[in-house]
Amino acid sequence: xxxxxxxxxxxxxxxxxxxxxxxxxxxxxxxxxxxxxxxxxxxxxxxxxxxxxxxxxxxxxxxxxxxxxxxxxxxxxxxxxxxxxxxxxxxxxxxxxxxxxxxxxxxxxxxxxxxxxxxxxxxxxxxxxxxxxxxxxxxxxxxxxxxxxxxxxxxxxxxxxxxxxxxxxxxxxxxxxxxxxxxxxxxxxxxxxxxxxxxxxxxxxxxxxxxxxxxxxxxxxxxxxxxxxxxxxxxxxxxxxxxxxxxxxxxxxxxxxxxxxxxxxxxxxxxxxxxxxxxxxxxxxxxxxxxxxxxxxxxxxxxxxxxxxxxxxxxxxxxxxxxxxxxxxxxxxxxxxxxxxxxxxxxxxxxxxxxxxxxxxxxxxxxxxxxxxxxxxxxxxxxxxxxxxxxxxxxxxxxxxxxxxxxxxxxxxxxxxxxxxxxxxxxxxxxxxxxxxxxxxxxxxxxxxxxxxxxxxxxxxxxxxxxxxxxxxxxxxxxxxx
Amino acid sequence: xxxxxxxxxxxxxxxxxxxxxxxxxxxxxxxxxxxxxxxxxxxxxxxxxxxxxxxxxxxxxxxxxxxxxxxxxxxxxxxxxxxxxxxxxxxxxxxxxxxxxxxxxxxxxxxxxxxxxxxxxxxxxxxxxxxxxxxxxxxxxxxxxxxxxxxxxxxxxxxxxxxxxxxxxxxxxxxxxxxxxxxxxxxxxxxxxxxxxxxxxxxxxxxxxxxxxxxxxxxxxxxxxxxxxxxxxxxxxxxxxxxxxxxxxxxxxxxxx
Ligand SMILES: Nc1ncnc2c1ncn2[C@@H]1O[C@H](COP(=O)(O)OP(=O)(O)OP(=O)(O)O)[C@@H](O)[C@H]1O
Ligand SMILES: [Mg+2]
Numbered sequence: 003x004x005x006x007x008x009x010x011x012x013x014x015x016x017x018x019x020x021x022x023x024x025x026x027x028x029x030x031x032x033x034x035x036x037x038x039x040x041x042x043x044x045x046x047x048x049x050x051x052x053x054x055x056x057x058x059x060x061x062x063x064x065x066x067x068x069x070x071x072x073x074x075x076x077x078x079x080x081x082x083x084x085x086x087x088x089x090x091x092x093x094x095x096x097x098x099x100x101x102x103x104x105x106x107x108x109x110x111x112x113x114x115x116x117x118x119x120x121x122x123x124x125x126x127x128x129x130x131x132x133x134x135x136x137x138x139x140x141x142x143x144x145x146x147x148x149x150x151x152x153x154x155x156x157x158x159x160x161x162x163x164x165x166x167x168x169x170x171x172x173x174x175x176x177x178x179x180x181x182x183x184x185x186x187x188x189x190x191x192x193x194x195x196x197x198x199x200x201x202x203x204x205x206x207x208x209x210x211x212x213x214x215x216x217x218x219x220x221x222x223x224x225x226x227x228x229x230x231x232x233x234x235x236x237x238x239x240x241x242x243x244x245x246x247x248x249x250x251x252x253x254x255x256x257x258x259x260x261x262x263x264x265x266x267x268x269x270x271x272x273x274x275x276x277x278x279x280x281x282x283x284x285x286x287x288x289x290x291x292x293x294x295x296x297x298x299x300x301x302x303x304x305x306x307x308x309x310x311x312x313x314x315x316x317x318x319x320x321x322x323x324x325x326x327x328x329x330x331x332x333x334x335x336x337x338x339x340x341x342x343x344x345x346x347x348x349x350x351x352x353x354x355x356x357x358x359x360x361x362x363x364x365x366x367x368x369x370x371x372x373x374x375x376x377x378x379x380x381x382x383x384x385x386x387x388x389x390x391x392x393x394x395x396x397x398x399x400x401x402x403x404x405x406x407x408x409x410x411x412x413x414x415x416x417x418x419x420x421x422x423x424x425x426x427x428x429x430x431x432x433x434x435x436x437x438x439x440x441x442x443x444x445x446x447x448x449x450x451x452x453x454x455x456x457x458x459x460x461x462x463x464x465x466x467x468x469x470x471x472x473x474x475x476x477x478x479x480x481x482x483x484x
Numbered sequence: 485x486x487x488x489x490x491x492x493x494x495x496x497x498x499x500x501x502x503x504x505x506x507x508x509x510x511x512x513x514x515x516x517x518x519x520x521x522x523x524x525x526x527x528x529x530x531x532x533x534x535x536x537x538x539x540x541x542x543x544x545x546x547x548x549x550x551x552x553x554x555x556x557x558x559x560x561x562x563x564x565x566x567x568x569x570x571x572x573x574x575x576x577x578x579x580x581x582x583x584x585x586x587x588x589x590x591x592x593x594x595x596x597x598x599x600x601x602x603x604x605x606x607x608x609x610x611x612x613x614x615x616x617x618x619x620x621x622x623x624x625x626x627x628x629x630x631x632x633x634x635x636x637x638x639x640x641x642x643x644x645x646x647x648x649x650x651x652x653x654x655x656x657x658x659x660x661x662x663x664x665x666x667x668x669x670x671x672x673x674x675x676x677x678x679x680x681x682x683x684x685x686x687x688x689x690x691x692x693x694x695x696x697x698x699x700x701x702x703x704x705x706x707x708x709x710x711x712x713x714x715x716x717x718x719x720x721x722x723x724x725x726x727x728x729x730x731x732x733x734x735x736x737x738x739x740x741x
Contacts, residue, residue, distance in 0.1 A: 435534050441646070446585065
């Protein structure tokens, strides 16, 4: 009877476009984790002594930590000794100095992914850092950025070339002991992006990192650190994909953002790791710690994320609003399909006076997937006049999926104000009938309705990304109607 | 053009249509009247292919082709259009985007090129003027927060854009003020043409002053119990349905829902 329910329940096929494997010679560590492995990793990267010390301290701390089990997700226990902690495309010497030195197979990979690295083809006005398994393979537009004084490089380079900045900020936002996965990342992080925008500089272009997991049985542990000095502005985009493999792969990233007085950081993610097949086999375990600290007054950090990939996602981009009048924003679209599980949300920690935060979360569940929003809004005793507005909307497609909302509010300041709105809706039979009556394909109808539902978030994304995100939703929803 | 023979349909196991027979030729306008709950909307929805209703018996052909074999969207592309009695909202999807997607789906089906955003915008603006809707309605979500009358005008706008072969208008006149009634009727009259048929459901004979039908049918208890010309509507207005011998409890029974 009910049209769409029946059709939607026949949800099945879904094509993952980025599922190819690149045949490339790689140096890959034997699986396993111990202090020797960390020392080898650090040596390969030619890291200074202090970096190794930092890693080992994190490792020892991590050994004492327990894997969290409170998130609304279920997955088999991970054996951390069965994972390889380093894999890099083989190449003669050091990092490639220019794109010409990058293996053509790799360039092809990125072209296939729609991320042309080559100068002549590169995305207009977007600088790209491409991370392939454990290493950064190329960073574009280095020169014009350097002219503006912006540092945009891989974190490995930054450790060697800008040790003072790295030492000053690394781990200040997400310390070693923050959580299990952050601890692991601190010990074994392989590569990632480093950005420093100096005082008063408006970064002249969008910066972006493109993460690609290729090797089998490796974990990707990237580490990103972005520092916006006083009065500066930067917009940063992050995209991710992985090949289709039957085994699950672990991705445990840490991202730290630091905004000083009057600085602004806009951080956008389109996450499309391989989600596993329609029977729930394979896919990426995406356990990520992303946090921004508004340490300066009038600073602002916005997180915008479109999460469509991964088998299991556990991710809460957060803001610590320490500076007076600082602002935190979180705009999220999380889509789960088939057997995907997502537990995502944000934390807004209001410490300073008149700090403000906005949370707009759009969860979409299809198939047998489960989608949870978990949010914490916390007001410290000093958060005089602080405010939060939270809106959590869930959209269900079919009747075998689930949506859950877990909002937590803790307030130690009476003057703080929280507004919370939550809705759950379905793609209704009537809406589907209207679309189809007008000649529109059921799949296109679902995608249009879902895009409409996500509009408030998409408008926060940089233009090129918004288009991509819309298309991605369409692909991700393929097969969600029969 | 449309031929309905002994059509039976039920919803949730309850039979609503109990043997409808109706022939509609190109160029004709047919009005269907009848008490609340008699099955007028059901007939409209069944023709458009709403799968909530199950066809248990009978046949329907559109230009000789078996309509009941086609999916909803295929029927739409073959030229069946339904203006809904209660248009549903699609939040966040702009009217413009929705309409363009629909128009392009039809064009693709006909092997024509899709219209780009600028071309379509121009066309949509013209048509919105025709139904006296401010172009700002194109930017709003589909039916989102539209008043009852605005929704109805929006439905007619869609008919004008999609240029169907058979337009089924389910109470497009109800809830309209006098001026809007005029606008909507003008819109419907603009649709009238040699190669298009119109089936309109209405409770009010006053609409028929604006859109003069070729035939009037009375649907009661899931059957067409009387058919006639334009004058039948006047007679009904004067005498009510009781005159046709519809049992009170039958009406009350089917309306009590
Ligand atoms: N989805 C449904 N579930 C149960 N009963 C239904 C459903 N849809 C229609 N019906 C019933 O079918 C009968 C006919 O309804 P229909 O909407 O076709 O009447 P109508 O002639 O259009 O009435 P009105 O003049 O009030 O619009 C009514 O008794 C109605 O309650
Ligand atoms: Mg009706």
